[in-house]
Amino acid sequence: MKRFMDEDFLLHSEFAEDLYHEYAEKLPILDYHTHIPVRDIAENRVYHNLTEVLVDNPVARRLMRANGVKERFITGGEAPARERFQYFAESLARAAGNPLYTWVHLVLKRVFDCHYVLSGETADDVWSVCSEKFADGTMTVRSLLEQGNVEAVFTADHPEDNLKWHRQIREQGFPVKVLPVFHPDAALDIANPEWGNYMLYDLGQTAGVEISTMTEVREALAKRIAYFDSMGCRTADHAFPRIVYREAEEYELDDIVGRVINSKGAPTQEEVEKYQTAVLRFLGKKYAERGWVMQLHYGILRDMNSKMAAGLGSGAGFDCISASSDGEGLALLLDLLSREEALPKTVVSSMNPSDQVVIGSILGAFQTEDEGHLQLGPSWWINQTPLGIRAQLGYMASLGIIGTAIGFSTDARSALFWPRHEYYRRILCDVLASLVEEGLYPSDKDALGRLIRDVCYENTKKYFGI
Template sequence: MAYLDENFLLHSPTALRLFHEVAKDQPIIDYHCHLSPRQIATNHRWEDISDIWLGGDHYKWRLMRANGIDEGLITGDSTPREKFQAWAETVPYTLRNPIHHWTHIELQRYFGIDLLLTPDTADEIWERTNAKLAEKDFSTHGLLKKFDVRVVGTTDDPADPLDDHETIAASDLKTWVVPTFRPDKALLVDRPDLLKPWLEKLEGASDMTIVHLSDLLAALQKRHDDFHAAGGRLSDHGLDRLPGLHCTDEEAGVIFNRARAGKPASAEEKEKFSFYLMVFFGQLDAAKGWTKQLHLGAFRNINSQMAGKLGPDTGYDTIGDTRQGESLVMYLDALASSGSLPKMVLYNLNPRDNYLFACLTGAFQDGTFAGKIQFGSGWWFLDQKNGMELQLDALSATGLLSRFVGMLTDSRSFLSFPRHEYFRRILCNLIGSEADRGELPDDFQALSKLVGDICFGNAKRHFGFDV
């Protein structure tokens, strides 16, 4: 059997039909990613394959380190060709890691190359990929068009300017590129050294002076309004877990004033203030019909020596084992009790929590919107075949798979769009194989609707994207 052929991951007749007739050509709504708005605004082009393929990709960096590659060939001052060779030397050792799949799918879909990347093929692949990169349409705009990406949801701090989004909106790019509101730095009352410079940036972005808590809330609401005007319809938070201590207006004001004056909040004060602001953010989202995303459960930058040298998002993170349920329930209940529970997507990073998250969503559906509270797709260390299947099974067993908003890249790379194809193949194989075993009805029309909705239609409706 050929590796990565047109029927890759499809193991039954109905699975083949569902993918090739329904899923394959569906447009993409990449509603959560970390693509650079600046690179889209400038229709960025890349110098070489190392620039686009290895720059910032901590998934690959982790595997190179595990393969004994010196850091100088990963994030150091080595030449792009030397770094590419180091990656070529690593790839043959990545068998059974999803990156072996992704690497070669990307070579096929972007560059038309069917060779396996090895030290022996590295010269040819270096030359052929770089020749492709030099073509006119190999730019950010060209790739968004090539993969029929209808929406890109970037991840943006409320203190960031939206100039790049304005430039994109005024361009002839057909893809709708919208900002996602991620205000996690507002919770840093335990780190005044980080909070104070962020507040100064927020003052500039909002054109407001922030002295008291009421000023902070007003500035955040102003930026939330600005994001909405720029097309934003989602917010996002990346937290170890939800805070779980209630906080009054008076307590929150005192904590903020002390942090503003340079006094770090205690652990209990940080938890209270964070809960207070998270409720406020939920109210903002509910008022505008937005969807709130909660990415929960990562232990970040745990190798303090290396994270200190290279900074965050360099591959020194892992799955966390923090208890999630109690504080998450408290948070959702606080919003529901006040009539301000927004649409949500909940992502967990520890697979032990799959059924906790999937089942919990059902307790907060309120009949106002189909699939209002979502159990999100396999995230980060779980966005691979086994992790996706586990997520799909838990969601199917406890809720409505038919209302699922589907896949996203959560990536910083413009070479990651085939992850949607990867997910769609896994989805079609799951549905098609069960149908062929008699575990689902032999009704291709119904199965086609299920697959089409998960690939595109549900996200379009859920997030309100008119594309």
């Protein structure tokens, strides 16, 4: 029996322990998919208590709701931070097997040097120990990134953003690279009742383009891509319930854009698919021209509890898995871009774990002469468990080449994300060691060490041009 989260937790053999401690443990961290507010980094936000860093996120909120905690202690309001933390601690103690249980204790150990097991009974002691770290005002976003050996972190930015915080960070000479990510989801979401206003007054005005046709949609997006590129952007991210594909003539696209943007009728589902296909086709070409990486995330339904989301806003813990994709849309999109010699480096992830074998098989049909050009993305959100990570690595190994993988990203909301890379690296080393134990790979520590360094660091650095 292993001791709780000792130095070798998640490592099930001496060989796995050697791989992790000798090759993975001290590698710098590159996280290419986070939602850390860039303003927090630019202004070096100071964290004040454990509730800020452990409770105020969608995953913790879902856990507390599942334990029957009243909403005022989950999303705040007038409830004191210490009281909210108490309810969180009581909920966490009942969450055996939940990845949040491990993540929280990794943060306590690595960031706060706190070795209590968090529960309702120990919440006072944990709060007291960690409060000493907060007391002097040095628990800041930048200090945490540096403490975690983070070399680069990518943020989530909208096409209309002026990226002033990125410029400020660059001018200040902060040693951690903070890179913008182009998120054009709002421009793609033509079914949203607010799409017309967004295109006219956010994207259109920022780009200096009066949008009324498909050509002008492309022009506005192209201008913002050029601006983001000048600010160091090297990747774009897109999230969908499913990836669709339906070709259309230019006059059809003009009619769809003109009608919807002028509030003369909502688009049909077929029209939504035609418009989104045309936009993704254009974006893929632009990304390929600039050497950007296209990240595609699907299998997610946003804010499905409309009653709760209406009061608490988007991203409060009400997203769900979609099971509506058969992979055809993805395959047809990649085929189109491939035929047009415009297939960018692409990372594809699904919230639905059953999609991984489908994605892996499709990507294998479109690989190029560029090593690892198409990537089966890392386990996303609720799949960031030992089971989910092992499954993703298994599909990557069986359907592609694990040695070309680009490691892990956290989808994190705060600067305390970096211990989760340790979690991934431990599992990776254990998976590789198990291949040796089963006689499926030679006991070549040097070869596996190079592979581990590539997966956890070198491949990501090369792939995103960091």
